[in-house]
Amino acid sequence: MEHITVLLNEAVKALDIKPNGVYVDATFGRGGHSQKILEQLGQEGVLVVFDKDPEAIKKAEQLASGDKRVLVVHSGFKNLAYELERLNIKKINGILFDFGLSTPQLDEAQRGFSFRFDAPLDMRMDNSQGITAREWLNQVEEKELAEVIKNYGEERFYKKVAREIVSYRENKEIETTKELADLISRVIKVKERGQHPATRTFQAIRIKINQELEEIETVLPDVLNILDNGGRLVSIAFHSLEDRIIKQFIKRNSSPEQYPKWVMIQDDGRQETLLKSIGKPIKPSDEEINNNNRSRSAIMRVAERTKGVLDD
Numbered sequence: 001m002e003h004i005t006v007l008l009n010e011a012v013k014a015l016d017i018k019p020n021g022v023y024v025d026a027t028f029g030r031g032g033h034s035q036k037i038l039e040q041l042g043q044e045g046v047l048v049v050f051d052k053d054p055e056a057i058k059k060a061e062q063l064a065s066g067d068k069r070v071l072v073v074h075s076g077f078k079n080l081a082y083e084l085e086r087l088n089i090k091k092i093n094g095i096l097f098d099f100g101l102s103t104p105q106l107d108e109a110q111r112g113f114s115f116r117f118d119a120p121l122d123m124r125m126d127n128s129q130g131i132t133a134r135e136w137l138n139q140v141e142e143k144e145l146a147e148v149i150k151n152y153g154e155e156r157f158y159k160k161v162a163r164e165i166v167s168y169r170e171n172k173e174i175e176t177t178k179e180l181a182d183l184i185s186r187v188i189k190v191k192e193r194g195q196h197p198a199t200r201t202f203q204a205i206r207i208k209i210n211q212e213l214e215e216i217e218t219v220l221p222d223v224l225n226i227l228d229n230g231g232r233l234v235s236i237a238f239h240s241l242e243d244r245i246i247k248q249f250i251k252r253n254s255s256p257e258q259y260p261k262w263v264m265i266q267d268d269g270r271q272e273t274l275l276k277s278i279g280k281p282i283k284p285s286d287e288e289i290n291n292n293n294r295s296r297s298a299i300m301r302v303a304e305r306t307k308g309v310l311d312d
């Protein structure tokens with residue numbers, strides 16, 4: 001299936017595109033948001049797109065070959081500062097993050113993200129490098145495995161699942177998605193509504209393999225440095241772990257009373273912060289959810305860079 005872009009109009013509107021501005025789509029995917037950004041960008045504008053996934057990068061390069069405003073970076077977005085410096089870009093007017101996986105990644109059995117198919121356990125967004133889920137799962141210590149399943153999957157049966165994985169692999173390597181899903185189904189007897197017993201563990205392993213949360217934690221301070229005054233940060237998260245990082249980051253940098261490290265006392269006694277939260281968090285409409293079930297857990301947050309201490 002094709003990827004259906006989530007909160008397309010809302011996210012691009014929130015970027016508040018200036019025709020000659022410089023924008024970053026940190027998660028190109030199949031370029032749904034990028035296309036819309038380009039529609040609003042003038043001929044002097046620039047759009048830098050990032051993705052870890054070689055397939056996404058192929059699509060991005062096709063787009064760039066017909067549009068000189070597009071610059072393509074095959075990298076995790078945690079390298080934002082380094083990559084923009086390499087491109088000689090000093091300031092940007094907006095950045096969009098649409099976290100998680102694209103539909104083609106989930107639908108292609110060989111990528112090993114989904115227990116809907118029986119395929120080798122891979123789960124790398126960038127399958128041109130790094131360690132696969134299979135490699136990790138067959139050598140990780142039980143304690144670390146349990147922690148990952150608990151923290152990244154919020155799975156209450158984390159100990160049981162970790163124990164079962166470790167005892168299974170004493171006899172045989174875990175090789176496929178189905179093998180792992182079946183093994184988890186044997187130990188988790190309680191059914192969560194509408195959810196396969198392996199959902200949480202699969203999420204946890206995927207987050208671990210791709211260092212998904214570390215990528216977000218690493219990039220956010222750099223976003224703050226590189227956003228021009230009035231520049232926008234727009235993020236779409238699909239689970240509470242991602243959303244919590246963004247929410248706390250925006251809060252921390254927009255509330256001087258709580259976080260005095262960033263406070264600047266003006267001559268007139270006013271305090272300034274580096275970010276201003278824009279509007280309330282936005283969720284997809286019922287209509288969007290009906291058309292695209294994957295959008296149901298999305299939550300979008302927007303913040304604007306204000307003139308803060310770093311500009312002095």
Ligand SMILES: C[S@@+](CC[C@H](N)C(=O)[O-])C[C@H]1O[C@@H](n2cnc3c(N)ncnc32)[C@H](O)[C@@H]1O
Pocket residue numbers: 003004005006026027028029030031032033034050051052053056075076077078098099100101102125212215216
């Ligand atoms: C939900 S899709 C984005 C869809 C896109 N907005 C569209 O409309 O087509 C997420 C994409 O981000 C990529 N991705 C996720 N985390 C990333 C990271 N840390 N660095 C770079 N790319 C990442 C994934 O490989 C995937 O292609």
